[in-house]
Amino acid sequence: MLSFCSIRLRTFYLAIIASASVLVWVTSRQHAPKLLYPWEAQKADEVVIERWRIGSREETVSHNDTVQKELMRLQKLVMTMKESMGNQTRPTEEHREHQKCSKTLSSLIKYSKWFRERYRPDVKLFLDEDDTRHYDNLSSNTLPFGFKGQNKTVLNQMLLHENFTNPSIHKKKAGSKTGCVRCAVVGCGGILNGSGAGDEIDSHDYVFRVNRALTKGRFANDVGKRTTFYTFFPESQNIQDVEDKNVLLFFTMFKKYDVEYGLNMIKDVPPPPYISRGKEHLIRKPASDPRRLKIVHPDFFKYVFHTYLDDKSARPTTGALVVGLALHICDEVTIYGFGYDPRFTMHYYDTKFVTHTQASTGSHDVDNERMLWMKLHDEGAIRLFKRDV
Template identity: 50%
Template sequence: MKVRRFSRTSLLVLAAFVGLYAAFLLVGNFQKSLSIKTSLEKGLDSLEHRLLQDARIKSLVDKDESTKTILILPLNFSNAPTKKPGNLTVLLERPANLPKQPRGVPMDKMPYMMELNYKPSKCPKTLGTIARYSSWFKERFKPGLKMFLDEKDIYNFDNYFKISHYGMPFGYATVDRNILGLIVTNPNFINVPITDLSDKCVRCAVVGCGGILNGSNAGQEIDSHDFVFRVNHALTSEKHASDVGRKTSFYEFFPESQHVRNVKDPNAAYLFTPFKKVDLYYAESMLRGDNSSRNFSVEGKMKKFFRPPLLDQSRVKITHPDFFRYIFTHFMDLKGYRPTTGALLVFTAIYLCDEVTIYGFGYDPRFTVHYYDRKFINITHSPTGAHDIANERNCGKTSFRRCYKAFQTRSLKCCKAV
């Protein structure tokens, strides 16, 4: 067999070709890996950019969310109790020996019932703090008063006895206890607690129907409050919303004044204020959802009256008679027949809120009586049998002057009238 021999030159040439080929392969792989690395770096840069962009967007969203107004609902349905109709003969306990009802007890001498679960506000600037700086207000302001009727006021005889010293609306001295039992045992009267507000600084607006609100453009300012209290017609339709707002947290009424159909806010709570016996029969019919009859049997006598409204009974609260008595004795100076619903509404707000702003209260001859009047109506000062408007106005002026002076010295905000 012949063996082919290669010269040294041929071997060197062959080695050179192999080296060049290897170098070519190495360069190709390096460029490929460089391309992969570049693509990876670009991908990472793009991902990092996207993540940073998402983070910035999230930051802006979080910042925007933090600046949004948090809606505070007036009633806490998370603690709503389940309720079934009860047997009145069992629930309305009666001692074997009934205590003798004392006669002639001055209205301002009987102790007031207190709320057992009362929590004082932690807000550093609240209307209640005026009592620290004003001796006049300190004598009148009693924190922790019971504001709304509940089952224990009727079931427990000791409690019932305490609120039976005076006639309505300051007590149930001449009221059949059974009608009260039918009210508090009605399964629709859940009597949901007011939302716990002790750890917040709560701003509230109390809105009347004064003509001064017409053209005021105060609607947005009113709605910016945590709670908005309304009374009487409380029209918040598109036509009036720019002046009076849309929000209604609490609507207060009694049979002659109710305009529940005007309340459009689904979160509204309804504060019923019974002033006389027939109002309790009205309340019982309302809680049953019966608005078919205008006649009520009041202790065996038929009385024609207003048809009760159809509403969400789970949102009804009933003003406690002791709260009526407290407002009448401490701020109305026992003058007139009873406080107006407007006065009750203002003091309800004062007791539930830390800051209260009043809109559309009082009469001014430069304006029509109501903001919703279609033509100008002059203000009259005719007295009514139930109210002493002049006295309430004077008390209001005195309260405001003293309140404002106390707040001015401590740089606290009181209430303003628009």
């Protein structure tokens, strides 16, 4: 009888621990990404399994008391988890200011030789009025790495226009960063289709998006709804898809037309016609406030392309630029929808499966960028979102 009861208690005990283990895993998925690393999740499971091993055949008599105490402890743990899961809200600005990062990107240079040799905290991210006085420094390279051959007057009109207010990245303390800033960079990769990562993405302090940033309706569950920063160039501009109205816009200029487009955008007038291969194309006017605009600096293009991509291909992708910006704006970075995984369709919003060989990657070296994401992940500079199913 004692043996039968003991077996039943052990079975019940195992079920409780299994439930608690599942709740630990689920909670870690819904919180900020700290416990999402595979090795940390495995370690948590090993701890729970080890607790089961505390009993032995020689401790049958005292085992019942141990089980009861452990069950009470696990019941309290489960209740705590339920309360936590019922209050999944994004940290307030005041709460974030008092948060501390266990390891920041700026401190990573102490531990990673590879990252230390590449990371330049003083690189200029965006153009500003001061650049009108240093045009010569910008004219040694052609776009997107400089303004060689471009009209200096047009650049001055852009950066000195009353609509170009060049707003601060960070809201408080005159644009300075406070607390621990955790960021999600969301690409368009098909790996996000069916991922259910939306709440996790929205839990970050800042959310970066690029190009086609569909977040409405059925997409929200996989990619979230929030957008803090939206990066684009004229042909990729889909600002109408962005739900947040106070989003900051990061404009990238790859060619001469982009400069003309940028000037008209700042003036808040329709863009000029775009002529390509003898055909005229009408590019739509962005539905945005020009006072929310920032322009990515040519020196930053050059920095990302030379330092991280080893000058391979013709230029970096918009996604590579945005990840680079996040490395300089944030303390912790997780990137979603990057890597061109052939098991998934090209984009998360595709209505039918699109293979990567069908999609034109133009002047980009996507294999080189995929290796960069893995290297940054391995060095601890970012966390790369992955899934097996």
